[in-house]
Amino acid sequence: MRDVSIIGIGITKFGELWDKSLRQLGLETGLSAISDAGIKSKDIDALYIGNMAAGSTLQQEHVSALMADYCGLTDNHIPATRVEAASASGGLALRQAYMAIAGGFIDIAVVGGAEKMTDVSDSESSYTVSMGSDEQWESKAGATFASLHAMMAQSHIDEYGTTREEMSAVSSKNHYHASMNPMAQFPFKVSNEAVSNSGIVSSPLRMLDCAPNSDGAAAVVLCASDKASKYTKKAIKIIGSGQASDTLSLHHRKYLNRMPAIRIAAKRAFKSCGKKPNDLDVIEIHDNFTISEIIALEEIGIFKRGKAGEKILKGETTIGGKIPVNTSGGLKARGHAPGATGIAQIVEIVQQLRGEAGDRQVKNAKIGMVENHGGTAATAVVHILEAE
Amino acid sequence: MSVPRFWRELDSRYNLIGSYCKLTKKYHFPRRTFDPDIGRESIGTMKDYQFKGTGEVINSTVVHQAQTGYEMFGPYCMAIIELDEGPRITSQIVDCDPKTVKPGMKVKAVFRKLGEDSESGILHYGTKFILSEIPQVEEEDESLQNIEL
Numbered sequence: 001m002r003d004v005s006i007i008g009i010g011i012t013k014f015g016e017l018w019d020k021s022l023r024q025l026g027l028e029t030g031l032s033a034i035s036d037a038g039i040k041s042k043d044i045d046a047l048y049i050g051n052m053a054a055g056s057t058l059q060q061e062h063v064s065a066l067m068a069d070y071c072g073l074t075d076n077h078i079p080a081t082r083v084e085a086a087s088a089s090g091g092l093a094l095r096q097a098y099m100a101i102a103g104g105f106i107d108i109a110v111v112g113g114a115e116k117m118t119d120v121s122d123s124e125s126s127y128t129v130s131m132g133s134d135e136q137w138e139s140k141a142g143a144t145f146a147s148l149h150a151m152m153a154q155s156h157i158d159e160y161g162t163t164r165e166e167m168s169a170v171s172s173k174n175h176y177h178a179s180m181n182p183m184a185q186f187p188f189k190v191s192n193e194a195v196s197n198s199g200i201v202s203s204p205l206r207m208l209d210c211a212p213n214s215d216g217a218a219a220v221v222l223c224a225s226d227k228a229s230k231y232t233k234k235a236i237k238i239i240g241s242g243q244a245s246d247t248l249s250l251h252h253r254k255y256l257n258r259m260p261a262i263r264i265a266a267k268r269a270f271k272s273c274g275k276k277p278n279d280l281d282v283i284e285i286h287d288n289f290t291i292s293e294i295i296a297l298e299e300i301g302i303f304k305r306g307k308a309g310e311k312i313l314k315g316e317t318t319i320g321g322k323i324p325v326n327t328s329g330g331l332k333a334r335g336h337a338p339g340a341t342g343i344a345q346i347v348e349i350v351q352q353l354r355g356e357a358g359d360r361q362v363k364n365a366k367i368g369m370v371e372n373h374g375g376t377a378a379t380a381v382v383h384i385l386e387a388e
Numbered sequence: 389m390s391v392p393r394f395w396r397e398l399d400s401r402y403n404l405i406g407s408y409c410k411l412t413k414k415y416h417f418p419r420r421t422f423d424p425d426i427g428r429e430s431i432g433t434m435k436d437y438q439f440k441g442t443g444e445v446i447n448s449t450v451v452h453q454a455q456t457g458y459e460m461f462g463p464y465c466m467a468i469i470e471l472d473e474g475p476r477i478t479s480q481i482v483d484c485d486p487k488t489v490k491p492g493m494k495v496k497a498v499f500r501k502l503g504e505d506s507e508s509g510i511l512h513y514g515t516k517f518i519l520s521e522i523p524q525v526e527e528e529d530e531s532l533q534n535i536e537l
Contacts, residue, residue: 127456136397137418140389140502141514142451142458142480147466150449158447158491202466203450251468251476256447 004101005228005235006385008037008221009347014335015185016118017215022051022058023070025217025340026114030071033110033219038231041073045106047080048097050090050113051339052374056128057120067112086132087288089113090218090342091372091381097222098241098383107224113343114217125213129338132375134249146210146289148250148376150202153291155256157204160306162294164204168195169313170290171208171332177319178329180360185214185335195290209290211330216337218344225388236350239367240275240384242268250376259292259377262299266371269382277301280323280384281365282352284345286373287330296371297325300382324362327352342372342381353387391510401514404497406475408437415439415473441497442520443471450486457503465489469517480516494520 010032012025020028026049034041051063060066068080083093090113097109117125130138130145138148156162172192178184190208198207228235244264247253253260270276277300287293297308302323311317317325328334328348331341349368351357366387373380397418399405406417410433412425417439423430448467451458458464458480465486470476481489482500495517502512 123456123459126453130455138478139455140512141466141478142455142461142464142502143466143478144451144453144455146453147449147451147455148478150451151447151466151468154449155447199452200450201453203452205449249478251446251478256468 001102002104003225003237004098005223005225005237005388006220006346006350007223007228007232007235008033008039009219009350010036011183011218011344011347012216013183013185014214014216014337014344018118020215022054022060022063022114022116023066025116025215026067026112027070029114029217029219030067030110030112033221037221037223039108039221042076043108044073044076044078044110046097046100046109047071047073047078048093048109048111049080049082049339050093050111050342051082051115052084052086052089053115053117053128053131053338056131057116057125067114085379086374087286087336087338087341088372088374088379088381089339090344091370091383092243092342092379094220094342094346094383095241095243095381098238101222101224107227109222110219111222111343112217112219113340115337115339116215117213117337118215129213138249144202146205147202149289149291150205151250152256152295152376153204153289156291156295159257162306162309164196165192166309166313167209167290167294168192169309170287170293171195173312173318174287174326174330174332177327177360178333180358181329181334184329184333185212186329186333205289205291211288211332211336214335214337216335216340216344218340218347220343220346220350234354235388236353237386237388238383239386240269240273240382242266242272242382244268244380246378248375248378257295259295259299259373259380261377261380262296262371262373262382265380265382266300269369269384273384275367275384279367280369282327282349282362282368283323283325284328284348284368284370285325285330286341286371287326287332288336290332293325293330300369300371319360319362327357327360327362342370345370345372346383346385349385353385389505389512394510394512402499404439404441404515405436406439407434409434415475417471417475417477439471439473441515443469443495445481445489445491445493445495446470446476447491448481448489467517469495481519482516483518484522489519496520
């Protein structure tokens, strides 16, 4: 197996990008990732696209060929593959490219994630997001995506005494980080009180516990590590990769307040590089709801079960704290464009490890983790990155 | 949803029909071809089973931002219910103040309208749950509610 490095990154601002189409967003980030890497289009061996919902939101499938075409790659007839695993589509697309290069099949791949969630109404985009859970036996029965996470939150509260204030701290911390990220959808601070007093979406979750449904795109260029020096001096190595699945429905799991797929994916990623949770300097977590960040940090092993909330409230995951989490602003404040999210998380960690994160730079960040999951964590993908 | 897609699940949706594995003595909902615990060994030994429709609330939430098609119910109670035979199911709990639903409460299945394809499309019926321990809403009120839908 060969080592694989990230040699280029690109990202758009996330938000309600009414003046931009899916193909424009994809092209924009693809181009910036390619110029950042210093490669030419003829160097690209394959294209991987993370996209969850173009079929439901744009009536456009076959997004792989669409992106290859509009990125001007059809002359070379490069292999283009779309990967879908709900909100984990981006992370999973990255893993496919990683495996193809590690396995020696190709040398250079561009991995892009793109999503348009605001070309449909709020109710349609919310239904689209809930397609990541079991449509037949959850969504059709009246369960919104938020309501499933609300039951996870309630179960966490009932078992561990997690408080309203602790959940609010996740959101306000992520907004604080986003205030330093020019690409964030909501680059401003929000107080704990504002989160705690925002409207109820599904009890106990409130509006500011929930990530938005955004438009956005992000791309990275992956290269076999032994060839990376040809193009760049700032390659970031992917040292660990893990993936796991779980029951599609939340109700088929033993514990409502756990996300076992994240634990297993993280375990596999740690095992593949011999690292431990306390080796990490910075983490991007899939905080589609505040409770998800709390549970995910417990599953990865950063904090003991039931303890993440109080540690977050104490500021241990804020920039300057013990282990900064979601320095980009996370899904909550950077924005959540399902297929793009997993790649946007990677872009953030690469910026941190390169030392290019500006005001939100974590000092001496050497090793970072990205946790990306789909549905109620029926798919989880975890990557560990290290500065070379 | 297309008619066949809904129609093929009708008995499960209307009558809570799932599977019983004679080897592991476990119940499953919805139907399964084999028991995941023992895999292919159980193929052919699984039997259809109609659940009694009684169970207990494991966890619940009051949904204020309703699911598409459920706007007229909001705020409504969604719950994960453990049927007495073991399997869990996600369902709406109706005919009660949604805030009063708590873990451990006993519930029973009722036949209700789930939604409709469009104004002229087919109606979807299925199973919802009510609390066992509060008096049921009178028939007249129920029919009025149905007319409103």
